[in-house]
Amino acid sequence: MPDAEPASSFSPWEVLRDISLGIAIFDPDEHLLGSNAGFDALYGSMVDVIKPGISLEALLDTLATRNQINAGASASWVTAALSSLRGMIPIRHDLLSGRSYEIAPHVVPAGIALTVQDVTTLKRGDAALREARDIADRANQSKSRFLRAASHDLRQPLATLKILIYTCQGNLEELARPETLRAMDVSVSVIEDLLGALLNIGQLDGGGIVAHIDSVPISAILDRVFIQFKHQAEQKGLKLTVVSSSLVASSDRILLERVLSNFVSNAIRYTDVGRILVGCRRGRDHIQIMVADTGRGISAENQSRIFDEFYRVVDRPEPGQKGLGLGLNIAKRFAELIGATISVQSNPGRGSCFSIRVPIGEVWRAAVAETAVSEFLAGQFAGLEVLLVEDDQLLRDALSNLLQRWGILVTASIEPEEAVEAFLARGTKPDLAITDYRLPGGLRGTEVCQLLRRNFGAELPCIVVTGDTDVQPLSEITAAGLRYLIKPVSPPQLRALMHHLLYEPDLPDPI
Amino acid sequence: MAHEESTEIPIGSMVPLTGAIADDGIAFRNGAIIAIEEINASGGILGRKLHPYFVDTGPQNAASVIAAANMLIHRHKVHAIINGYNIGPQNAEYEPIADAGIIYIHQNTLLQHHDTISSDRERYFGCFMGDPADYWYGQGFIKFISWLRDTRQWTPRNERLAIISGSKPYSIVIARAIEKIAHMFGWQVVCGPRIVQTPTTSWQEALAEVRAADPAVIANTHFYAGDLAHFQMQFLENPINALIYLQYGAMHDSFVRLAGAASEGAIVGTVVGLLPDAIGQAFEERYRARFRDDSTARIAGQVHAAMHHYAIAAALAGGTAPPGGHQQNRVVAARLRSTIYRSVIGSVNYDSNQAATSYPNSTNDPSLGLPHLFFQIQGRDLRHTAIAPHPYDVAPFRIPPWFR
Numbered sequence: 001m002p003d004a005e006p007a008s009s010f011s012p013w014e015v016l017r018d019i020s021l022g023i024a025i026f027d028p029d030e031h032l033l034g035s036n037a038g039f040d041a042l043y044g045s046m047v048d049v050i051k052p053g054i055s056l057e058a059l060l061d062t063l064a065t066r067n068q069i070n071a072g073a074s075a076s077w078v079t080a081a082l083s084s085l086r087g088m089i090p091i092r093h094d095l096l097s098g099r100s101y102e103i104a105p106h107v108v109p110a111g112i113a114l115t116v117q118d119v120t121t122l123k124r125g126d127a128a129l130r131e132a133r134d135i136a137d138r139a140n141q142s143k144s145r146f147l148r149a150a151s152h153d154l155r156q157p158l159a160t161l162k163i164l165i166y167t168c169q170g171n172l173e174e175l176a177r178p179e180t181l182r183a184m185d186v187s188v189s190v191i192e193d194l195l196g197a198l199l200n201i202g203q204l205d206g207g208g209i210v211a212h213i214d215s216v217p218i219s220a221i222l223d224r225v226f227i228q229f230k231h232q233a234e235q236k237g238l239k240l241t242v243v244s245s246s247l248v249a250s251s252d253r254i255l256l257e258r259v260l261s262n263f264v265s266n267a268i269r270y271t272d273v274g275r276i277l278v279g280c281r282r283g284r285d286h287i288q289i290m291v292a293d294t295g296r297g298i299s300a301e302n303q304s305r306i307f308d309e310f311y312r313v314v315d316r317p318e319p320g321q322k323g324l325g326l327g328l329n330i331a332k333r334f335a336e337l338i339g340a341t342i343s344v345q346s347n348p349g350r351g352s353c354f355s356i357r358v359p360i361g362e363v364w365r366a367a368v369a370e371t372a373v374s375e376f377l378a379g380q381f382a383g384l385e386v387l388l389v390e391d392d393q394l395l396r397d398a399l400s401n402l403l404q405r406w407g408i409l410v411t412a413s414i415e416p417e418e419a420v421e422a423f424l425a426r427g428t429k430p431d432l433a434i435t436d437y438r439l440p441g442g443l444r445g446t447e448v449c450q451l452l453r454r455n456f457g458a459e460l461p462c463i464v465v466t467g468d469t470d471v472q473p474l475s476e477i478t479a480a481g482l483r484y485l486i487k488p489v490s491p492p493q494l495r496a497l498m499h500h501l502l503y504e505p506d507l508p509d510p511i
Numbered sequence: 512m513a514h515e516e517s518t519e520i521p522i523g524s525m526v527p528l529t530g531a532i533a534d535d536g537i538a539f540r541n542g543a544i545i546a547i548e549e550i551n552a553s554g555g556i557l558g559r560k561l562h563p564y565f566v567d568t569g570p571q572n573a574a575s576v577i578a579a580a581n582m583l584i585h586r587h588k589v590h591a592i593i594n595g596y597n598i599g600p601q602n603a604e605y606e607p608i609a610d611a612g613i614i615y616i617h618q619n620t621l622l623q624h625h626d627t628i629s630s631d632r633e634r635y636f637g638c639f640m641g642d643p644a645d646y647w648y649g650q651g652f653i654k655f656i657s658w659l660r661d662t663r664q665w666t667p668r669n670e671r672l673a674i675i676s677g678s679k680p681y682s683i684v685i686a687r688a689i690e691k692i693a694h695m696f697g698w699q700v701v702c703g704p705r706i707v708q709t710p711t712t713s714w715q716e717a718l719a720e721v722r723a724a725d726p727a728v729i730a731n732t733h734f735y736a737g738d739l740a741h742f743q744m745q746f747l748e749n750p751i752n753a754l755i756y757l758q759y760g761a762m763h764d765s766f767v768r769l770a771g772a773a774s775e776g777a778i779v780g781t782v783v784g785l786l787p788d789a790i791g792q793a794f795e796e797r798y799r800a801r802f803r804d805d806s807t808a809r810i811a812g813q814v815h816a817a818m819h820h821y822a823i824a825a826a827l828a829g830g831t832a833p834p835g836g837h838q839q840n841r842v843v844a845a846r847l848r849s850t851i852y853r854s855v856i857g858s859v860n861y862d863s864n865q866a867a868t869s870y871p872n873s874t875n876d877p878s879l880g881l882p883h884l885f886f887q888i889q890g891r892d893l894r895h896t897a898i899a900p901h902p903y904d905v906a907p908f909r910i911p912p913w914f915r
Contacts (some may be wrong), residue, residue, distance in 0.1 A: 084622040217695045246657065246670070248699020363657045364871045366898055368692060373646045375626045378688050405626060492603035495623070496573050498600065503678040504708055508572070 022116030157187040215361030243279035250361035265289035271295030297348040382407030387430035437466035461501035523583030529569030539595035542811030546818035571599035590831040612837030642783035643869035649688020667727035673702035676710035677733030740769035750913035776911025785812035816854030
């Protein structure tokens, strides 16, 4: 028999003692054989009982009875924990300190080994991940809801645009064109506003949409609402009446308009005959803006729930349309954002009145639509019509651009007859004419002015522009009772001469 | 003023010392003189004193103002031109000034300044409008009468509004701005804007049209003090229960002297007026002590403000430059834009188009704009009394004496 090997100096406990992982070994009868320093450290408050020989059940019971465990009734916890560990299933428990441990059982030759590790950070990470996932899920659901709702709201101005485009394709009279274009412009700007709001809609739940409270003239909003819905109401044979108001509200213009647009849109949808009336009532410190219709009305039961998310009134069928029941909920949420309250009064079969109550604003702070002033918007020539005859395309374009920047409607042409025809076709007259002196075919600017005055009256103010500085042509122009400017035309000189001819013809020459 | 040609900084001023608005021109000249005396007494701009040169622009047409600019630039080599307003040239004077590359601060109150600047910011870097554009008068006026109505200081008998305009671009723009915004605040324009060729002292025809329209408010956007005095007197020959608003020119003491008791109750607005506070009053006292003429300190304040602002900006920029000194003058222009100056007429704060910001029309913060002031001529002494906006109001509105 070979000599026995010298006893090894290796001691497993020596090694295990220095590992931070807690380790406790129990014999097959579940009595503690020993534990390492990591285990003792994790359960520091029980070092008096963590002695060889203590049973696993007693150890767990001590853990529970010393209120180390944050898991409700201690007896039931001990039973459940023992059952899991005996079945080789890891358990987790939380301490009152807020930390979390995981105990994992392992079969070893000596019996059962339990490893214990602090999983607090891991658990918190899990919780954070779960929370983030839940938020993302909610945001995703919210975004989906609002995308659906926004697509519903976008249909309103798009429907208006379709009607207007159809009208334009028909025999639209010249006089009706500006109004139709303005209505189109408003519809496009409504879409623009909605898309702008859509960019932020995902932030609504998280408080990401911030209301910009300002003093807002109510009339500015009502005008836009009227233009937006007038054609839709007419299409349905309804009369939409908006009673203008001089009041100023303290509100967010876009959000308030969206609430009112929602009210009017619903009123048109649920009214078959009669009218829709939009108006205001002034209170001591507030304004009540109301949208009343002669529609189908809403039962008392439904009135209390109509602002709930996804709630749709089942007794109000919408032929050809499927609402999501979000419009009024969004309106309510926007109202909350702007510090307003919305309400409804209704009689089934007789109609409804939706209203929003907003604080009164300060007239001095009232925000008027234009933030940048320019001659195009409000200059002395804004809205005037000028007839321009110039054969050089570059000059014609440059002069047209300059005049248009001053808010002037320009009819430019190489041929004077063509320009005259354009005015005659429109049934309007130019306020002023500008013509080049030398035109193709030997035509002179003086002759052009004669033609124009024959068509539009002898008092038509005319300016001849010329590159000639010879005495003869200039004398000819002056002799014809016309004014001239030498090329290149200076904008200030043109402006001063135009002003003189249009507004101060009896005063001395300004140039 | 001592003339030390080698070190002094020549400053030009184009002022209507003759003609229809000579009252303004004299006040503008006086405002420049008193400001330069104050600046020089404080050491000038980095030790260099200012020397003013004035050129009369009485005819108020493009030719006279362009000639004045050329004379100041070529003969006097001015580093800056600072004055009140010249209405006629329609910005034509910007061209020789832009060519010379000097600083120009005026109070032309013209919308077209915005378009000229935005058309070529590099070229017109030195051109500043020291007051807000005429356009703002329209908004401010409508808000003012709406404020009177909404705060129940006055109950209009209807919502009807009549607008009479002078024939200058300034008057037309204001009239159109009033017309454009009136409906938003519940007003209905029932007469006008009726453009009357001005100057004129004959308003009977226009007033007959106005009376027939039965308005609760009558606005006249012409701005010559004498013409407006005649308007007010002719209105009172057969008054109706309507507020009378007179544009700017009624700020002049000469308006009150001419219209006398008929002026009581009239309302006048200005976007560039002397503030009725301690700073403004102190200026008025200094002005009265310095100039014993009939000119109006309320008008002079605007040039005083512009001159001081220029001096501060030039000092911050490290000095001024004569014609041709584009580079240095660009630095001065940059300091003008970046430095808000609280003057005797309020805070001068240049916007992106180098025009003064208007409170409360384009900012709600009184520390960031020149106040659009509304005065009512009140009491037996016919005093211009500020009634809006807060915080510059010193007394409440009174129902005019012609109301029956």
